[in-house]
């Protein structure tokens with residue numbers, strides 16, 4: 001088999017890249033380790049920046065998002081029982097879209113099926129070869145049988161535990177990491193959201209987030225310790241703990257119900273540099289991770305894909321190598337801005353074990369955020385997404 005771009009991973013980054021390349025007449029094959037059902041079952045992101053909205057429109061898969069997604073003009077931050085609002089629209093003129101990652105993935109999968117572009121699900125033992133030469137190859141197995149794809153480029157869109165980054169010689173890559181001493185216990189329920197906007201909660205018992213996926217589906221998170229087991233959290237215990245952290249009005253409005261999904265996610269900041277190795281280009285979580293507090297992971301995957309698809313279009317249609325030469329630097333400049341914001345917001349809102357001084361600094365910083373238009377504007381600009 002031969003294709004122009006072999007894409008590893010059918011998460012949002014791989015599927016979006018495939019769709020944009022197809023639109024520009026660049027053929028591609030996606031190899032995904034899991035089944036499509038498995039990929040769709042992972043409950044993750046929910047807050048989408050304008051840049052990702054625009055890209056989904058450009059890819060021709062934005063119609064359902066505009067019909068069913070919820071446009072948010074602002075967000076709320078609750079500090080020890082008192083709520084404050086940051087008005088994105090008033091401060092920046094921009095909004096964000098609340099629309100689940102699973103729905104985006106489904107729209108992208110449907111879009112790919114409609115154009116008949118090939119995706120190999122259940123591709124095992126994917127291996128990347130010769131990407132420092134002009135003739136890279138990818139091999140994989142399906143039902144035990146070995147297959148090979150010759151290509152011009154390999155796009156590593158296979159998430160943080162994928163094979164693409166691992167295939168780079170260690171001396172060629174630098175990693176920067178921060179592991180936070182806590183995780184998020186998340187619960188998804190078919191109950192109406194407690195508020196029309198997200199509520200970020202800073203509380204002495206720990207952080208909480210009241211989020212949603214639709215007017216009838218809510219997503220709640222509470223900060224938990226890293227050694228917590230999800231089995232130790234029956235639904236009633238989760239709801240009781242959440243009620244202790246949110247404000248009185250939210251406690252009254254909260255509608256509880258059975259969990260349809262519950263999981264624990266550790267929090268991590270991670271960046272691998274560079275993002276290009278010869279003819280292998282990394283995009284999305286394969287190259288960087290942010291703690292979910294800033295809602296930036298999926299959005300960064302989308303902005304990488306924007307730079308990468310433009311670079312490949314320039315390569316094929318304008319015979320220019322400039323986009324590819326600058327891909328890593330351009331993407332990383334944006335990545336580090338999002339890393340900073342995600343790290344800052346995580347440090348600002350979570351209970352930090354062991355330091356009373358840090359707790360006081362959080363309160364002073366939050367006081368500044370709510371009291372200063374400049375600080376609130378900076379927050380809003382980062383949250384809705386910095387311009388390219």
Ligand SMILES: Cc1cc2nc3c(=O)[nH]c(=O)nc-3n(C[C@H](O)[C@H](O)[C@H](O)COP(=O)(O)OP(=O)(O)OC[C@H]3O[C@@H](n4cnc5c(N)ncnc54)[C@H](O)[C@@H]3O)c2cc1C
Nearest residue numbers: 009011012013033044045046158159284285295297298299
């Ligand atoms: C709890 C939580 C909440 C979040 N909330 C937000 C939010 O509100 N907003 C936001 O922007 N982001 C959020 N994120 C982050 C967001 O979900 C990720 O950044 C996003 O999924 C990245 O997309 P991706 O395509 O790069 O990687 P992935 O979604 O991880 O996709 C990678 C794909 O590659 C496949 N793969 C892996 N290894 C191989 C292999 N060897 N061979 C073939 N295929 C392989 C995987 O099966 C997977 O399908 C959140 C994440 C979590 C965990």
